[in-house]
Amino acid sequence: MRPSFEQVIDLFFQSEERTLRLKGGDVLFLEGDPNDRLYYVIEGQLSATKESGADHMGYLLIRPGDFTGIQSFLELNKGAAVTIVADEPTTLIHATAKDLSSHDDYSLDDVLIPIFAKVMDSRQKSIYRLMAREGKEKLSLEGKKKMDLLGQFSGGVAHELNNAIAVVEQGARWLPDHAATLIKKIDPVLFRVFEGGLHQKRQSSKEARERTRLISKTHGLEMNMARKCSHARLDDELIRELLSNNDENRLKEAYDIFEIGSVLHNMGISAEQAASVVESMRNLGADSSGKGIEVNLDETIQRALTILRNIIKGVQVNYRAPENDILLTGNKGEFVQVWINLIRNGCDAMRSDKNPNPQIEVNLKMTPAGVMITIADNGPGIPSYAFEKIFQPNFTTKKTGLQFGLGIGLPIVKRIIESYGGRITVENGGPLGGAVFEILLPLIGE
Numbered sequence: 001m002r003p004s005f006e007q008v009i010d011l012f013f014q015s016e017e018r019t020l021r022l023k024g025g026d027v028l029f030l031e032g033d034p035n036d037r038l039y040y041v042i043e044g045q046l047s048a049t050k051e052s053g054a055d056h057m058g059y060l061l062i063r064p065g066d067f068t069g070i071q072s073f074l075e076l077n078k079g080a081a082v083t084i085v086a087d088e089p090t091t092l093i094h095a096t097a098k099d100l101s102s103h104d105d106y107s108l109d110d111v112l113i114p115i116f117a118k119v120m121d122s123r124q125k126s127i128y129r130l131m132a133r134e135g136k137e138k139l140s141l142e143g144k145k146k147m148d149l150l151g152q153f154s155g156g157v158a159h160e161l162n163n164a165i166a167v168v169e170q171g172a173r174w175l176p177d178h179a180a181t182l183i184k185k186i187d188p189v190l191f192r193v194f195e196g197g198l199h200q201k202r203q204s205s206k207e208a209r210e211r212t213r214l215i216s217k218t219h220g221l222e223m224n225m226a227r228k229c230s231h232a233r234l235d236d237e238l239i240r241e242l243l244s245n246n247d248e249n250r251l252k253e254a255y256d257i258f259e260i261g262s263v264l265h266n267m268g269i270s271a272e273q274a275a276s277v278v279e280s281m282r283n284l285g286a287d288s289s290g291k292g293i294e295v296n297l298d299e300t301i302q303r304a305l306t307i308l309r310n311i312i313k314g315v316q317v318n319y320r321a322p323e324n325d326i327l328l329t330g331n332k333g334e335f336v337q338v339w340i341n342l343i344r345n346g347c348d349a350m351r352s353d354k355n356p357n358p359q360i361e362v363n364l365k366m367t368p369a370g371v372m373i374t375i376a377d378n379g380p381g382i383p384s385y386a387f388e389k390i391f392q393p394n395f396t397t398k399k400t401g402l403q404f405g406l407g408i409g410l411p412i413v414k415r416i417i418e419s420y421g422g423r424i425t426v427e428n429g430g431p432l433g434g435a436v437f438e439i440l441l442p443l444i445g446e
Contacts, residue, residue, distance in 0.1 A: 003106055005114040012100055012111065013040045013093045020094060022046075022086040028068070032079040035072035037094040038115070041065065044090025048082040061087075066122050067115060073097075109171050116168065120274065172268040179264065183257065189241060193254045196233050197261020205316050219243065225251060232258035269306050295335060297326045297364055297371065304339035311347050314358065321364040326371055328441060334416045339375070341413050342437050346377035349435070353380045359432050370422070373439040376430035390426060417441070 003011065020039075022028065028046060029035055041064050048060040048068070062068045062084070072080040101108045176198055184191040208230050216226035219239055225248060229239055232255050242250040298321045305317065328335075343360060350358035361376045382390060391414040417424045422441040430436025 002110045002113055005118050008111055008114050009040070011103055011106075012095050015093060018094050018099070020092045022090045022092070024086055024088045024090075026086045026090075028084040028086065028092075029072075029080050031081065031083045033072070034076060035069050035080050036076055036096055037069055038067060038073045038096075038100070039069045039092045039094045040067055042091040042093060045087045046084050046090055047087050048084055050082055060123075065118075067119050069094075070116075070119060109168075113168060168267070168274070169271040172264070172271045176261075176264045176268070179260070189238070190254060190257045192238065193232060193234065194257045194261040197258040197263075198265050200233060200262055200265060205318075215239065221248075221251075228252075228255040231255070234258075266306055266309060269303055293329065293332065294327050295330045295332045297321075297328060297335065297373070300332055300335040301339050301362060301364060301373075303332075304336050304343060307336070307340060308343055308347075311344055312360065315347055315350070316357070316359045317362070318359070319362045319364075322366060326364065326366065328371065328420070328443070330420060334419075338413050338416055338439070339373075341410065342375045345410070346375065346379060346435065349379040350377055355379060361430075361432055367440075369440060370443055371441045373441070374430075374436055375439075376432045376436035377434040378432035379434040381428035381435050382426060387426070391424075 019042075022044070028039065031050065041062055043064050046062040046068065048062065060082070068084055069080070072078065097108060100111045103111075180191065180194060180198070183194050208227075211230040212223065212227045215221060215229050215234075215236075216223055218236060219226070219229075221229065229251060234242070234251075234254060238254075239251070242254055301319065301321070305312065305319065339362075343362070346360050347358065355378065357378070359378045361374075363372075363374045365372050391410050414424055417439055420441055422439060424437060424439045426435060426437050428435055
């Protein structure tokens with residue numbers, strides 16, 4: 001299991017020996033300098049520029065809780081992509097790859113993944129804070145120039161993150177094949193279970209409950225163990241084979257092996273989606289995002305539910321789609337980004353309301369007007385004061401804000417939907433009693 005971000009900070013970024021204190025105007029490193037350290041900002045502020053420090057109040061601000069030095073840390077032979085200068089007295093703690101590999105329970109990749117997730121979240125928030133300021137002005141020639149600058153800004157951030165994501169993508173491609181080879185040599189039966197985790201198909205909550213009851217009755221297992229067998233998609237023949245020696249520990253091993261395969265499966269999907277989000281950042285402010293590929297909408301919703309696996313745990317998710325594929329010309333990653341934002345918002349709203357039986361309903365269907373997607377929940381609904389502002393940048397109904405919630409995600413959702421000629425609306429009193437988002441997209445060629 002990977003450490004959380006908080007655990008990473010506690011384990012690797014508390015050393016007084018590796019603490020660095022800069023005065024305002026001090027240069028951390030110059031563009032092109034070699035760097036083998038990852039820096040975590042404790043207090044103060046730094047800025048990045050491509051002009052070797054001559055005008056350092058530039059395109060990226062680095063604040064407490066942020067990291068810097070990522071690209072040069074990952075690619076030692078290339079050197080720093082930017083110059084980093086302290087704008088004010090600043091305290092940082094640094095760590096090398098050796099430092100981050102020093103814990104017995106976690107590999108370097110385990111430690112880097114939560115760091116990269118934090119960096120992506122921080123940089124995306126920076127971009128949309130800038131978007132919020134720019135959105136207050138009318139779209140004009142001057143506004144277009146500012147959008148061009150925003151595109152340059154996001155392009156620089158995307159370039160920095162691409163290298164980090166490439167490491168995760170490479171690991172997500174390499175690990176499954178090598179793990180499968182090792183498990184197959186050790187235990188061919190568990191290899192079949194592992195393969196099931198790698199290529200799993202999502203089952204509904206109702207299907208899982210029915211399968212659990214059937215397994216318990218057929219094989220005389222307690223409900224908890226039957227539930228694990230159902231989750232691991234073990235068929236009756238495989239369960240009998242694993243229980244051939246009347247040893248339930250084999251079932252526990254099978255469940256753990258399935259989970260390993262499932263995690264690797266989800267890592268691959270998440271890495272691909274992260275790359276798509278970065279590509280969207282690179283294209284921010286541009287006239288076209290390369291929407292020229294045929295996309296199966298059902299697959300994009302299934303992918304979003306896979307990425308949100310931990311978020312929707314404990315939530316009853318009912319998803320309905322037609323038997324025939326619905327195809328649109330577009331960017332798969334953008335559609336996934338839309339569903340992730342909307343479903344996650346619903347889950348956050350229900351949890352903040354302490355809903356004892358949270359439910360999400362997702363419907364995909366054809367209508368005479370085009371493709372209709374509705375996402376409903378049984379949460380508290382949208383406050384009346386929020387309806388006019390809900391799609392505006394930097395607006396949130398959450399007291400503490402959301403990582404990808406109403407303060408950041410919905411302006412992105414609206415921009416993406418409208419870029420396809422579609423529309424998005426929201427109202428209360430949906431089919432489950434809470435909020436319901438309704439998206440209408442035109443068909444190919446319309």
